[in-house]
Amino acid sequence: MKILLQLTILTLCMLALPFFSAAQCNEYTKKECIPQLNPYTFNGQLNNAVLSQGETAELQLTFYKDQEYRVLVEGEDQLGKLHFQLFDTEYNLLYDNADEDHTKLWDFMVESTDDFIIRVLVPENKEKEELESGCVSILVGFRAFGSRTIFK
Template sequence: MKTTIKTILIIFYLTALPAILFAQCNEYTKNECIPQLTPYTFNGQINNAVLSEGETAELQLTFYKDQEYRILVEGENNLGKIQFQLFDTDYNLLYDNSEEDHTNLWDFMVENTDDFIIRIVIPEDQQKNKVESGCVSILIGFRAFGSRTIFN
């Protein structure tokens, strides 16, 4: 009987834990990250994940001609400085925030509608014994007119 109860509890925790973490990540994104897109309009897509030190994630998005964009990559404090890069679909590097002291925002404009890949790299801290994990949000804001950087 005790074994059955323990098994049921273990199954419950294994299935419920990802849902709980995902819900917490959504709340973090809504409360802490979306307001940072101002004065850009949030595109409505919540892209977030729970990542651990040393992990990499990629997201492919379409950016449209004559729109100015803001990419926001924000992670919980325990993850340290998060690196993000923008590539075209042939994996030619177009931007790397590590060249700008790991800024979490970047504004740009594309000349033609095209797909791009955003890569997120969570640094590994060699000084710690315990691997940290936390929520990382990748949000896109847009507006017409103006630019910071234009890609062909």
């Protein structure tokens, strides 16, 4: 009877673990990542996941004409510098942050409203024996074209 109770508790804990990880990832995104979009307005979509070294994630987003955008791809420190790319829906490469020393921010405009794909790759660390995992956030900020403040 005692073993059955222990197995039940262990099973419940294992089932609840993904929910705790998601909650921690949301908190990381809200506290550490959203402020980095400033002076752009956060679009309100929390796009995050717990990823391990060597994993890839993709997110399809719509970007609108006459808007300036800031894309932020941020991961917890143990993941290292993240590699992200922007593709059109036919997977033609439009931007690669490897060309800019793996920057986590990218500001741009689109000529017409269209869907794009952001691919995030978490690098493998062959020096570590254990596989590291952590929260990865993909956030988008926007502002109307021409709304930026110009200082003289």
